[in-house]
Amino acid sequence: MxxxxxxxxxxxxxxxxxxxxxxxxxxxxxxxxxxxxxxxxxxxxxxxxxxxxxxxxxxxxxxxxxxxxxxxxxxxxxxxxxxxxxxxxxxxxxxxxxxxxxxxxxxxxxxxxxxxxxxxxxxxxxxxxxxxxxxxxxxxxxxxxxxxxxxxxQDLDDKIREAVIRIIRTKGQESILAIAAICNLTMRTFERRFRNETGLSPKQFSQIIQFQASMEQLTVKDYSKLSDIVYQNGFADQSHFIRVFKAFTGKTPKAFKK
CATH class of the missing domain: 2.60.120 (Jelly Rolls)
Structure with missing residues (x-):
């Protein structure tokens, strides 16, 4: 291929x-x-x-x-x-x-x-x-x-566009509350508008971007130990990382590497 x-x-x-x-x-x-x-x-x-x-x-x-x-x-x-x-x-x-x-x-x-x-x-x-x-x-x-x-x-929601780009740029590691504030929107309004435009909540989208960054690092073997991926990508701990990774791939990171 x-x-x-x-x-x-x-x-x-x-x-x-x-x-x-x-x-x-x-x-x-x-x-x-x-x-x-x-x-x-x-x-x-x-x-x-x-x-x-x-x-x-x-x-x-x-x-x-x-x-x-x-x-x-x-x-x-x-x-x-x-x-x-x-x-x-x-x-x-x-x-x-x-x-x-x-x-x-x-x-x-x-x-x-x-x-x-x-x-x-x-x-x-x-x-x-x-x-x-x-x-x-x-x-x-x-x-x-x-x-x-x-x-x-002219019909694009510029504030949500800005939020999406910011989440991508920060690899899902910036707080949703902070992004809502930067967009000058209340949390409730921000979440509603974000979901209306993208089909996901801001939290879901951030988690997917965070997961993608970690999967890319795992795939190219750019780490010494698994905890490097965990903390460089903003996961709370190793069990949190494994739980998120398995939710999106159906496999643990260890099984995915094989």
Whole structure:
């Protein structure tokens, strides 16, 4: 499998964090790609020999779809050659851009034909399938997202956008109370607006970002002992870290390393 992480074009960097490309040309391969909570919903285009199934939901996915917050671990099951292009979205765009209740697609997907005319989705899928290069396909999706930005940018909740970016920058370690104060919002108002825009409470989102930072450190083996990860990522103690890690992966850190 070939994997690329691509910086989005500056025109969409306000609401797209990253572009991921997964590709394999092996027609005899059976692939399972695990995904864990990371705080980012996204738009995915998939081109496969057979089909893409999301486990454990047993969902067969269309060519292009929007997915919400991944909270419980999932696997993408693919038979044969495939190309996946994923636009990781900042979570504050879900309600505004896609006119939906973000919580409704937590651990779920949203078919874009619910938002676009059926022929519009078909035309988009056909254009993506017909585009020769990965770069061309990325340009097609970029153009789609830019059309949303032009129509919806003024409706974004700037205070929640600021809060989301701050939580990401501090790796989930700044207190929610302090962030609410910086946004000049009461705690109740902050929590309500944050959930309305992202589908998560500020505490949930911070915990996911904190977990992601710890999982990355564990994966690249950037530590001497487990307690380094615990305290560098702001967990109260080792049991707290293990509990959070297992909630998002289904495994203890020790089992995950294997």
């Amino acid at each position: 070939n994997f690329q992480s691509i910086m989005p074009d500056k025109s969409i960097s306000l609401f797209v964090k990253n572009i991921w490309v997964f590709e394999s040309k092996d027609r005899n391969l059976k692939t399972s790609l695990p995904f864990f909570a990371d705080g980012y919903p996204g738009v995915m285009f998939q081109q496969t020999d057979n089909s893409l199934i999301v486990r454990p939901h047993d969902k067969k996915m269309p060519d292009v779809f929007l997915y919400g917050q991944t909270i419980k671990p999932i696997e993408l099951e693919i038979s044969g050659a495939y190309l996946l292009i994923i636009f990781q979205l900042y979570p504050f765009v879900l309600r505004t851009f896609f006119n939906l209740v973000p919580q409704s697609i937590n651990d779920n997907c949203y078919y874009l034909d619910d938002m676009m005319a059926d022929d519009g989705v078909m035309a988009l899928a056909n254009e993506l399938q017909a585009s020769d290069s990965i770069e061309d396909k990325i340009e097609v999706i970029t153009s789609l997202l830019l059309s949303f930005l032009e129509r919806k940018k």
